[in-house]
Amino acid sequence: MKTFSHLETMGALKRYAIFCVPTKQRGDVWMRVSESERSQSVVEVDAARFVNAWRGPKSSHPEIAHLDEVGWRNDYKFHDAEEGFESGWGNPVPLAEVNAGFWLDDELAHGVVASGRFVRWVRRVFPAARSTAREPERHPYVSFTNGITRTIWLLVAGAERFPVMCGKEDAAILHHIAGARESTPCPVLELVPDIGHLERLDQNRTFHEKLKAHGLPIWAA
Template identity: 35%
Template sequence: MKSYLGPQARALNGQRAALFRVRTSVADVYMSVSRSNYGNEERAVVEVDCARFLRLWRDEPCGDYAGLANGNQQTWRADPRFELAAEGFSFGEEDPVPLAEVSCPARAAVPYVAFTDGVMRTLWLAAYEARSFPVECAVNDAEALQRLAGTAGSRWFSVAELVPPQVARARE
C-alpha cells in the first residue's frame, strides 16, 4: 500500500490512527482511519485505483449519486460541497481527513461500489488527478473491492493490522 505512512497518535485527543499520503496534481493530501474501541478486525482499508473505482461506482444500482458518479471535473467542482472537501484537505498532516467509507457487495450480480460517507472527498481526489487512494470498507467486502478496483500489487489490510493496539510514540 503505497499511500500508508504508518500509525500515529493524534495530538487533539490521543486517538490512534493510520496515516496516509495521497498525491494529487495540486499537493500531497493526508487521510486517516482511526482505531476504535471495537470492530477493528471487521474494518478494512483497500487502496483503490481511481479510474477503476469510479467505473465500479457508476454501476451502483440505487444510483443515489448517479449524477456525480457520471460527472466530470467540471460538474464535480460546481457542486457547492466541493469546497468543503477542499477545506478539509487544507489542514494537512496535522488534521487528516477520514477515509471514505464504502461497500462492495461480493455477491452482487453486477459488481458495484456504494458510499456510506466520503463522496465529495473522493471526487475532490479524482478532480485533482489522484491515481489511487485508500478507502474503508467491511472486511467482508475487502476481497471483492481489492480484486475489482484495488491498486496493482497491493493487498487490503484490517484496521487492526494498520493501527496496533499500542503506538509506542507519536509520528514525528
C-alpha cells in the same frame, strides 16, 4: 499499500494510520483512519477502476458518479473537502467509507463473502466456465456510507490511487473490482496495532511538539 505513510497518536490519545496520497494538481494530500474502526478494512483503489465500478448500473449516487470534472467542482459541498484537505498532515482527512458487492438478475447476491484465501474466493465467485444466455448477469457495484465529496475532490485533484475504508466482508470484492496494483486489503486492526497508555502519552507528546514546531494548532488531548 503505497499510500500508507505512518502511525500517529493524536487527540484524546487515539491512534491513527496516516496516508499520503499523491495528486497531480495538489501535490501530496493526507488522510487517516482511526483505531476505533477496528471492524473495518482499508483498500487502496485505482482511481480509474473505481470510477468505472461506481458508474456501473447498480452503484449508488449515479447523479454524482456520472458527472464530469466541471460537475464535480460544482458540487455544493466541494468547498468543504477543499478546506479539509488544506489542513495537511497536521489534521488529515478521514477515509471515505464505501461498500461493494454483486447483483444477480436485479437481486443482491447474498452470501458472497471474502472468507478464506482470496484466490479460492475468486475461483468460487468467478468460476472459469462458459457463459450461456441462461446464466444470470453479475453486476458489480459500489456505494458510499460517507465520503463522496472527499472522493470526487481526490478525483478532480488527479489522484491515481487512494485508500478507502470498507467492511471486512466487502474488502476482497472491492479490491477485485477496483483495487490498485501491488496492494492488498488490510484490516484496520492489523494496520493500527494497540499500544500501552504510557507509549500513547509519549507519542502524543511528540506529535504535539511537531505541530508546535510548524506553527500548527494542537489537537485537544
